[in-house]
Amino acid sequence: MTEKTAEDWMKEALHEARMAYLIGEVPIGAVIVHDGEIIGRGHNLREHGQDATLHAEMMAIQEACEALHSWRLEGCQLYVTLEPCLMCSGAIINARIPEVFYGARDPKAGAVRSLYEVLEDSRLNHRVTVHERVLARPAGEMLENFFRDIRKRQKAAKRARKQAAEKN
Numbered sequence: 001m002t003e004k005t006a007e008d009w010m011k012e013a014l015h016e017a018r019m020a021y022l023i024g025e026v027p028i029g030a031v032i033v034h035d036g037e038i039i040g041r042g043h044n045l046r047e048h049g050q051d052a053t054l055h056a057e058m059m060a061i062q063e064a065c066e067a068l069h070s071w072r073l074e075g076c077q078l079y080v081t082l083e084p085c086l087m088c089s090g091a092i093i094n095a096r097i098p099e100v101f102y103g104a105r106d107p108k109a110g111a112v113r114s115l116y117e118v119l120e121d122s123r124l125n126h127r128v129t130v131h132e133r134v135l136a137r138p139a140g141e142m143l144e145n146f147f148r149d150i151r152k153r154q155k156a157a158k159r160a161r162k163q164a165a166e167k168n
């Protein structure tokens with residue numbers, strides 16, 4: 001078997017993002033790899049769970065900790081389709097994940113490069129090696145399509161309401 005590349009793993013994260021898309025969640029997916037194997041997966045489930053902590057990375061981290069019976073995810077790589085937020089960056093630090101790969105930047109909430117540089121902050125006792133823009137285009141396009149769909153639906157609903165009002 002040939003060694004998998006970062007893009008191969010990111011495709012797995014994109015697959016998770018697609019699962020979120022299909023159920024109407026903002027499409028973000030993550031996987032955690034240990035010794036060439038996926039030990040944690042997750043996709044955004046904030047709406048379904050009505051839980052602000054149900055981000056893809058949080059779910060993947062929880063699953064990986066269970067798999068390794070440890071809160072320390074040493075020797076693991078996390079792949080996520082969008083730049084992690086403050087909460088997820090905090091969890092990455094607390095879980096001691098040494099390496100993070102992400103797809104698109106998140107200019108509104110990204111805490112790795114966009115708004116903050118939490119994973120590389122020298123004041124913290126854990127530093128993460130960051131690789132950005134891995135398959136950024138498909139990750140970004142999926143998000144764009146998702147929000148375009150939402151806007152279309154909102155417009156259609158508005159039009160329908162207007163038409164109903166005119167009939168009355």
Ligand SMILES: [Zn+2]
Pocket residue numbers: 055056057084085086087088089
């Ligand atoms: Zn997050």
